[in-house]
Amino acid sequence: MSTETSTESGTALVPAKFSRLTRRGILLGLSASQLVTLGIAGVSLVGSFYGGGGALFLLTSPIWILGAAMTWIPISGRPAVEWVPIAGWWVWRASMGQLIYRRRIVMPRPAGTLALPGDAARLREYSDPETGAGMIHDPTAATLTVMIELSHPAFVLLDPVEQNRRVESWGRVLATICRSGRISQLQVLERTLPDSGQGLAEWWSAHGSDDGSWAATTYAELIDRAGPAGERHATTLSLSLDMKHAARQIRTAGGGLRGAANILRQDMSTLASALRAADLSFTDWLSTGQIAVILRSAYDPAIAATLERHGEIGQDLATAGPVAVTERWGHLRTDSAFHAVLWISEWPRAMVHPGFLSPVLLSTGIQRAFSLICTPLRTDQAARDIRKKKVEYISDRTQRARIGQIEDAGHSAEFQDVLQQEADLTAGHGVVRYTGLISVSAETLDDLDRDLAALEQAAIQASCETRRLVGQQARAFTAAALPLCRRV
Incomplete structure (x- = not known):
């Protein structure tokens, strides 16, 4: 893309650039949650080898396989482990009935509060x-x-x-x-x-000439119809x-x-x-x-x-x-x-x-x-x-x-x-x-x-x-x- 656009008067539009959304992690590009799951997978894998291998290795395989998968497999552009807090919070709110809000008509809210759902109620x-x-x-x-x-x-x-x-x-x-x-x-x-048409109606009331003529009547009807449609x-x-x-x-x-x-x-x-x-x-x-x-x-x-x-x-x-x-x-x-x-x-x-x-x-x-x-x-x-x-x-x-x-x-x-x-x-x-x-x-x-x-x-x-x-x-x-x- 060109960095500037010249105009006939010799001026130029000054472009701008946004900083990138940081993708860095704590270590080698891995976030804290990824390091936790990778650490759990590594400890279980190393522990199975030093603990005797064989059957213990197979027994701990779900732990280190799941940990490695949650660390590196992306879901919708994000590592699977980063979806755990979002999904966990959603499940907890669903179990507590916080996904549905109904206003209590017979129980008015305290004076000075806003009748909004969720944490906006405070x-x-x-x-x-x-x-x-x-x-x-x-x-x-x-x-x-x-x-x-x-x-x-x-x-x-x-x-x-x-x-x-x-x-x-x-x-x-x-x-x-x-x-x-x-x-x-x-x-x-x-x-x-x-648009409710209020602005057009106010303009016609202030500047229009409602003299009963065909043109004035047609224009007023046009304003009544066009206003709410915009x-x-x-x-x-x-x-x-x-x-x-x-x-x-x-x-x-x-x-x-x-x-x-x-x-x-x-x-x-x-x-x-x-x-x-x-x-x-x-x-x-x-x-x-x-x-x-x-x-x-x-x-x-x-x-x-x-x-x-x-x-x-x-x-x-x-x-x-x-x-x-x-x-x-x-x-x-x-x-x-x-x-x-x-x-x-x-x-x-x-x-x-x-x-x-x-x-x-x-x-x-x-x-x-x-x-x-x-x-x-x-x-x-x-x-x-x-x-x-x-x-x-x-x-x-x-x-x-x-x-x-x-x-x-x-x-x-x-x-x-x-x-x-x-x-x-x-x-x-x-x-x-x-x-x-x-x-x-x-x-x-x-x-x-x-x-x-x-x-x-x-x-x-x-x-x-x-x-x-x-x-x-x-x-x-x-x-x-x-x-x-x-x-x-």
Whole structure:
């Protein structure tokens, strides 16, 4: 791929490159779980030889054969031993009846809690008295999250000069959250929604001339029919405060949720200034009622258009969750739709231009939510992590050379990525870890499979690799489709 694209004005699109997903292990490319199973197999094999061989060797053969198979035989691109925790956790949840959720209508939840299934049920709502923003508190993870809705022009329609400027401005936004040192996550959620036609109706009401003529009547009927048949895109930005790292500032600000809200309000102001500098338009921070509408629309897509047309309903977080959820190994069933989550397991390995995700984000006829979770690392933490990676790579390379194993080109490329991260950190840039999740929703399982296949092909066009998450679809859905800065 060419590293730059010239334009008539002599400017060029600046390409970027993502770091590879590390494949290294603790020893000779083997992970800790692989070393454990290989060690058990080796001990049983050596013990059978020294214990008399013969019958003992045959008696222990299931142990060392199974251990070797689980160490090296891959299943869906991962060693078999790495599926043990996922399958074990799934079996335990199935035996405990945690794969099925039904809302208890006659037993309302405690005041201030969210009516969400699974571990998201521990979330609490808090309304900031000064800004009116709705904040979501996770007492277990010790985070406080706030959300804002963004509006922006179509990036792919801008000229290269403007695209470069906006990319650089967005980089400054990410650098802002990295310098804070107390931000846990930043989540960008871009989702498609069935258009209720409310926007067209409001435009016609404000600018149209309803004089009773044939043209006006025909145009009004066209708006009524075309609006609900279309779809629109909505983008939210979520900011999560790490209350553990900000404990001292929170105590100074008064302690508790009020003190945490005071500290988060400072980061909200800083982020708002950075967004204005990046020419990203936004309204006020989302209230608890607006958050409730987003949650309800994610679990019950069929009601999304109705909630948009009638802004006075669905504004209660206590009732915003689903009525019923059934989790399967590879998909999730909620009130009015089936859902499945794809994980972007590999970002582009070659140089790509800023709009490389256009095939995924501009796909039509598919109801999906794309979530980009940015985890900023503090400068000292990033420096320690880079030094640790360098030591591991150098040690692994020395061990491979000692036993005569040929160096893999993939390991060399990963080591170069580490060196580039160190250079960027030294130059004053922040280090951010990206996690990409795509949640797909459909009315039937057949439609879901069709839409998943279409999005997987769109991801291939974007030079990305995707994997369908299994055994954890419920947690993955809350991270991919809800603007709550959740982890998988």
